[in-house]
Amino acid sequence: MTTVRVLLADDEHLIRGALAALLALEDDLAVVAEAATGPEALAMARAHRPDVAVLDLEMPGADGVSVATSLRTELPGCRTMIVTSHGLPGHLKRALAAGVRAFVPKTVSARQLAGIIRTVHAGNRYVDPELAADAISAGDSPLTARETEVLELAADGAPVAEIAERASLSQGTVRNYLSAAASKLGAENRHAAVRLARQRGWV
């Protein structure tokens, strides 16, 4: 029996510590490194070369997906998986596109997580069935690249003039994109559109 070397990255010390303790109970798993931020996770991974990196999606510095992207090129032998509280369909897609092998919500039990780590280590993938269903039913973003960009700039409630300036577009164009985005999303106005797009992980 081989021992799986695991890197644990989560900014919540409470969870990270508790998780490490629980995984330590599994005698084929060994937590060889822990990290509380994105950059720290990268550094620890370089130093300890784990078999599997368990990454929280929301971390200070760099989120789980970008850490996974970096790891993919730097340590091809290291499988990555994402654990998260907020299972947005868009996040799942981004994660899979970044080569992440598993995407699980924090609502699973530690025992299940251990099983998933083994699955991933064996070279297989795992996606939470419910999240997968959501992602499939949610579908792809209907927004074009510019529409998405403009919508993001509108996300903090900025007026059109400011968005236009920051995007180097004319105000009329910005209004057109915003209008198109809102109608594609079935929203009454851009602010509601922002909310919807966020919910679906499209921004």
Added chain:
Amino acid sequence: MTTVRVLLADDEHLIRGALAALLALEDDLAVVAEAATGPEALAMARAHRPDVAVLDLEMPGADGVSVATSLRTELPGCRTMIVTSHGLPGHLKRALAAGVRAFVPKTVSARQLAGIIRTVHAGNRYVDPELAADAISAGDSPLTARETEVLELAADGAPVAEIAERASLSQGTVRNYLSAAASKLGAENRHAAVRLARQRGWV
């Protein structure tokens, strides 16, 4: 030595289970009940009458603060504490106003948490120093009750007409409140105001 009977409520199974395991290592603490939702937490508390209820702030059904409020009247002997990922000043204030004895971020370690549970059980209070500093520097909400109410209704990007209807106010009045709220918060428009108020936990 008395044993402290603890109720653990958190919708993230991973965390709840891990936490229960870690707290079980402390021989003066006993996790007598677990819950994944607000209503479930209430039911479990009634059934098991714990000494201390450790409540996650964000749970389906009812959030930690409202559970704490209910517990305060139903089980006066049960001390409550809030654990959360997002330490917004406003949440801290609401929690303390609801009679919560401790407010801690999930970035603490399990050992620290155990200590805090003991502190709370002994009748003392605990507030994370950093959160406390934030809360003090952030100050109170400058908004009146109605301003807050209207701002909340505006939170999902609804047009003024809809807000007016839902608040049973005239559109002009709604605009006035929204305008007042935005200027008090130093925001350019109501949407930015919503964002700011959220950041500070005032909505």
Added chain:
DNA sequence: CACTGCTCATGACAAACGTCATGTGAGGAG
């Protein structure tokens, strides 16, 4: 090559919005 879809623009109009002046009534503070 024609066709389609994305990008970017302009101009125009109606609706929604922000702001201000102004007024009434209720309730607390002095």
Added chain:
DNA sequence: CTCCTCACATGACGTTTGTCATGAGCAGTG
């Protein structure tokens, strides 16, 4: 009792929007 604040309202004003028509340049596809 008076003063002040808050809640609520109206009407009016200019500005910011959403929406639509229209058009040009530029990619990719059949």
